[in-house]
Amino acid sequence: xxxxxxxLTALAHKEPDRVPFDLGGTVLTGINVKAYLALRNYLGLPRxxxxxxxxxxxxxxxxxxxxxxxxxxxxxxxxxxPSHFHLEIKDTEDGQYTYCYDEFQIGRRxxxxxxxxxxxxxxPLSGNISESDAERFPLPDxxxxxxxxxxxxxxxxxxxxxxxxxxxGNMSGGIFELFLWMRSFNDxxxxxxxxxxxxxxxxxxxxxxxxxxxxxxxxALGDSVxxxxxxxxxxxxxxxxxxxxxxxxxxxxLHKEMFDYIHSHSRAKIFFHSCGAIxxxxxxxxxxxxxxxxxxQVNAAGMDSAELKREYGKDLTFWGGGVDxxxxxxxxxxxxxxxxxxxxxxxxxxxxxxxxFATVHNIQGNVPPExxxxxxxxxxxxxxxxx
Amino acid sequence: MEKVxxxxxxxxxxxxxxxxQERVKEALAAGINPQKILNEGMIVAMGKVGKLFEEGxxxxxxxxxxxxxxxxxxxxxxxxLMKSGVKSAGKIVLGTVKGDLHDVGxxxxxxxxxxxxxxxxxxxxxxxPEKFVEVLQDNKDAKILALSALLTTTMPxxxxxxxxxxxxxxxxxxKVMVGGAPLNExxxxxxxxxxxxxxxxxxxxxxxTLVG
Numbered sequence: 001x002x003x004x005x006x007x008l009t010a011l012a013h014k015e016p017d018r019v020p021f022d023l024g025g026t027v028l029t030g031i032n033v034k035a036y037l038a039l040r041n042y043l044g045l046p047r048x049x050x051x052x053x054x055x056x057x058x059x060x061x062x063x064x065x066x067x068x069x070x071x072x073x074x075x076x077x078x079x080x081x082p083s084h085f086h087l088e089i090k091d092t093e094d095g096q097y098t099y100c101y102d103e104f105q106i107g108r109r110x111x112x113x114x115x116x117x118x119x120x121x122x123x124p125l126s127g128n129i130s131e132s133d134a135e136r137f138p139l140p141d142x143x144x145x146x147x148x149x150x151x152x153x154x155x156x157x158x159x160x161x162x163x164x165x166x167x168x169g170n171m172s173g174g175i176f177e178l179f180l181w182m183r184s185f186n187d188x189x190x191x192x193x194x195x196x197x198x199x200x201x202x203x204x205x206x207x208x209x210x211x212x213x214x215x216x217x218x219x220a221l222g223d224s225v226x227x228x229x230x231x232x233x234x235x236x237x238x239x240x241x242x243x244x245x246x247x248x249x250x251x252x253x254l255h256k257e258m259f260d261y262i263h264s265h266s267r268a269k270i271f272f273h274s275c276g277a278i279x280x281x282x283x284x285x286x287x288x289x290x291x292x293x294x295x296x297q298v299n300a301a302g303m304d305s306a307e308l309k310r311e312y313g314k315d316l317t318f319w320g321g322g323v324d325x326x327x328x329x330x331x332x333x334x335x336x337x338x339x340x341x342x343x344x345x346x347x348x349x350x351x352x353x354x355x356x357f358a359t360v361h362n363i364q365g366n367v368p369p370e371x372x373x374x375x376x377x378x379x380x381x382x383x384x385x386x387x
Numbered sequence: 388m389e390k391v392x393x394x395x396x397x398x399x400x401x402x403x404x405x406x407x408q409e410r411v412k413e414a415l416a417a418g419i420n421p422q423k424i425l426n427e428g429m430i431v432a433m434g435k436v437g438k439l440f441e442e443g444x445x446x447x448x449x450x451x452x453x454x455x456x457x458x459x460x461x462x463x464x465x466x467x468l469m470k471s472g473v474k475s476a477g478k479i480v481l482g483t484v485k486g487d488l489h490d491v492g493x494x495x496x497x498x499x500x501x502x503x504x505x506x507x508x509x510x511x512x513x514x515x516p517e518k519f520v521e522v523l524q525d526n527k528d529a530k531i532l533a534l535s536a537l538l539t540t541t542m543p544x545x546x547x548x549x550x551x552x553x554x555x556x557x558x559x560x561x562k563v564m565v566g567g568a569p570l571n572e573x574x575x576x577x578x579x580x581x582x583x584x585x586x587x588x589x590x591x592x593x594x595x596t597l598v599g
Contacts, residue, residue: 111486111513116540119488185491189448190455193402236447237568238585243446276568326539326569366540 003073007165008226011269011291011317013354019346019383021376022319022358024062025074025167026229027054028273028295029320029358032116034365035372036060042369043069053078055087055100056108056118059362070376074356075158076229078169079213083146103140104172106181116365123184125202134201142171142213148220155224167227167271171213174232174273175206176251192246199250207254211261218265225268227292230258235276238301244280252281256288263289271319275361277301282308286315295361296321298345305348318349319356323375329359330366335374342378350383357383391417392428395460399432400439402452404459411463421464422473425504429457433502437588447495450587454498461501475506477530477598480522482510484534484548487541492567495587496533503591516544516551523557530598533590534580536567546578562597566590 001009001017009016022029031039033050037060040048045065053061053076062072081087085103092099092109099109100118107122125137158166172178179202180188191199217225232251234242242250259270269291278285279302285293296318298305305321323329328341349355357379363372391414398407414424436453439445445453479500483493490512497507508529510522523529532552536542545565552558564582565575575583582597584590 109488114486116486117538121488186451186494189491190452192448193452194404239443239446241447243449246446246448330539364540 002163003071004159004163004165004226007073007356010353010356011227013314013317013352015351015353015385017385019350019379019385020073020165020356021071021379021383022074022356023066023070023072023363024053024059025072025076025165025358026271026273026294027057027059027076027078027169028229028231028361029074030054030057030059031062031363031372032365032367033058033060034116035363035367035369036062036066039369039372040066042373045069055089056102057362058110058117058365071380073164074167074227075162075164076167076169077151077154077158079147079151079171079217080149081147082140082144084144085140104178104182120181123182123187125182126184126187129198131198131201134198134205139205139209140171142209142211143216145216147171147213148216151217151220155221159224165226166224167229168217168221168225168268169229170231171210174230175203175210175254176232176234178206179203189241192242192250196250203250203254207257210258214258214262214265223267225266227271228262228266228268229271229273231273233273233275235274235278235300237276237299239277240280241276244284247281248284252284252288255285259289269317275300277303279303279308282312282316286312290316292317292319292356294318294320294358296349297360299324299327299360305345309349309351313352313354317354317356320358320360321345321349322357322379323359325360325362325364325367329371329375330364331368331371333371335370338371338374339378342375343382346379346382350385389414389417389419392419392424395424395428396432396435399429399453399457399460400435402449402456404452404456407456407460408463411460415464415467421467421471424464425461425468429460429502430504433457433499433591437499437591440586440588447491451491451495454495454502457502458498476504476595478506478508478526478528479531479533479594480508480510480519480526480529481533482514482519482535483512484536484541484544485513485515486544487536487538488512489535489537489567492537492587493535496535496566496584496590499587499591500533500594503595505594514548516548519548520551520555520557523552523561524555527560530562531594532561532563533594534563534565536565536570539569542567542569542574545580549579564590564593564597 006016007020024030051061089100097109105124108118110118271292273294277300534545562581565580582593584593
């Protein structure tokens with residue numbers, strides 16, 4: 001069984017030979033550059049100049065030798081920046097931060113000392129804006145074909161030579177994420193209560209550019225795409241940040257429109273990332289046709305891996321949840337603790353297929369290689385289906 | 388209870404941002420003193436909002452808009468409260484720790500604490516331990532240091548901050564409370580904090596307990 005067959009079998013809710021493994025297949029199942037270099041060093045792999053595949057989260061591209069060594073079953077195919085846009089990274093005048101503006105004009109900065117991520121500081125649509133401001137503000141063209149230069153060739157290599165499953169990346173964050181990142185968190189959240197029409201106008205525009213993007217993707221790649229990557233975060237650790245009724249009012253119809261579009265234009269399964277305590281809207285996501293949920297934040301309220309599998313396992317594939325990144329994985333935990341957690345998650349999530357192993361969100365910068373390998377070895381040992 | 392106080396409470400709970408200042412002015416015109424408007428109007432309203440949040444009826448957007456509504460009302464009475472020399476519930480120095488730029492939770496906690504009668508000094512985000520120490524030295528009457536972090540990678544800076552405060556000889560006079568998504572009670576104890584709250588609503592209760 002090759003990697004692609006392994007993944008497709010799991011996605012069809014059947015048991016492959018072993019649980020498929022993802023590292024770097026999305027920018028939400030990746031690895032921070034600091035942890036990545038430590039891992040390479042620990043594995044005795046040659047020194048490389050790491051390629052940052054996600055500036056904001058400082059994720060390293062996982063190189064071929066690591067993919068081979070760790071038997072990764074998934075490959076990410078990502079759009080590039082459109083030809084007219086180039087992400088420029090500069091230093092602030094006081095020398096405290098590096099910063100950049102993305103193609104949506106969202107500004108982010110990272111502390112030069114000890115900073116692990118770029119966090120937002122400039123929200124281009126924040127403040128007291130009108131609906132016509134929201135309508136007129138220039139947004140990137142999702143259908144810009146220069147985003148997809150070279151993808152056909154890369155897809156062919158992944159599918160025919162490597163025989164791995166192909167995950168197609170999105171052009172940006174999700175529609176609600178873009179809304180908050182452009183409006184600012186404070187203004188975006190309060191719009192849901194105070195300015196519903198403004199919120200709806202912006203969410204509609206983000207949906208339209210993403211639909212245009214997926215149209216181009218399927219035009220170029222057609223049935224080569226195994227999985228499409230989508231995301232929208234709207235929850236915290238203990239509860240959703242917005243109410244389930246706000247989800248149903250503002251986001252669900254637009255998510256459905258995008259899911260329907262993808263399903264009717266491809267045979268790809270939809271991978272949807274949504275952090276935190278999302279239990280209350282999982283049935284809504286299933287209703288609108290979701291295939292795969294990520295990151296399965298197993299320590300958030302209502303997100304126990306055994307319960308989720310029991311309740312939603314026949315409808316959803318769990319892609320993530322393999323190890324509790326917050327509470328069992330970083331340097332304050334022993335490899336033995338990691339093993340125990342991984343065993344528990346495998347036990348909960350692997351029966352019957354419908355599970356792709358990945359950490360809960362990216363491997364953070366403070367995870368030592370010993371713990372990453374304890375996770376991986378446990379997966380090799382216990383992630384095998386009996387024939 | 389006076390009808391106008393009920394209207395103030397109702398206005399905050401139902402996010403009536405446009406008329407809250409009118410209602411507060413009406414209350415003042417009716418001879419209700421600002422302290423009473425704060426205690427029996429706004430604080431009661433925010434208590435109700437907090438309860439709706441804990442019951443899963445209100446979420447972050449509703450909390451934020453209610454707190455903003457309250458803040459608007461507070462603007463009307465704050466100068467009067469100052470003039471009449473009303474004692475605040477206590478001074479709190481608040482900020483997000485070094486390396487962390489997240490402020491929605493911190494700001495909401497700040498508004499809720501103000502709404503509960505505390506005097507809040509918000510130091511901002513990505514605040515170094517040295518900066519917290521400096522602000523505490525300038526505010527020797529502060530009763531609470533409130534620290535926020537959203538990331539597992541930055542929450543250790545809460546301990547670094549507490550340690551710096553200790554070294555500066557300021558810890559014994561202060562209570563420290565912490566909050567942020569990845570935290571829990573156990574972690575708060577481990578790093579030597581005196582209080583932990585899982586959300587902005589409960590942060591008020593914790594602050595009240597800490598100042599006794």
